[in-house]
Amino acid sequence: MIGLDTKVLARYFVEEADADEATQAQREAARQLIESGQDLFLPKTVALELVWVLRGYYGIPVEQVLRVLDQLLLNPCLVLEDRPAMEQAVAGLRSGLDFVDALHHASCRDCEAIASFDDRGFARRIRDLNLPPRVVVL
Numbered sequence: 001m002i003g004l005d006t007k008v009l010a011r012y013f014v015e016e017a018d019a020d021e022a023t024q025a026q027r028e029a030a031r032q033l034i035e036s037g038q039d040l041f042l043p044k045t046v047a048l049e050l051v052w053v054l055r056g057y058y059g060i061p062v063e064q065v066l067r068v069l070d071q072l073l074l075n076p077c078l079v080l081e082d083r084p085a086m087e088q089a090v091a092g093l094r095s096g097l098d099f100v101d102a103l104h105h106a107s108c109r110d111c112e113a114i115a116s117f118d119d120r121g122f123a124r125r126i127r128d129l130n131l132p133p134r135v136v137v138l
Helices: 006-013 021-034 044-057 062-074 083-094 099-107 122-129
Strands: 040-042 078-080 113-116 134-137
Touching: 006 021, 006 044, 006 062, 040 044, 044 062, 044 083, 044 099, 062 078, 062 083, 083 099, 099 122, 113 122, 122 134
Parallel strands: 040 078, 113 134
Antiparallel strands: none
């Protein structure tokens, strides 16, 4: 099994019109690996960073990011670290949560509560969506 890095996934999913030869070669290498049929591993941290890169660096709209995440979830050769948390985080993003908050929340799914200071953002969104575990503002 081969673990994937954020840059490999970014090269695979983002086609840059002004890409130089080195970037194009990386994109082709990423395509060959991801479409090779061999078992690949996606850590949660890489998924988190990928969303940040797609949204923050490339400015890709959330709808397109969701398509990328859906494609990753549906790839039969891809083993996701903590698949239930990843699926829940993608559902959270689809429901309007920030992906970072959604993944943190999903990773704590076996806790009775999550402690936070973020009453205006994270805690309020979780409360509005009525998602367990609840977020307790200290």
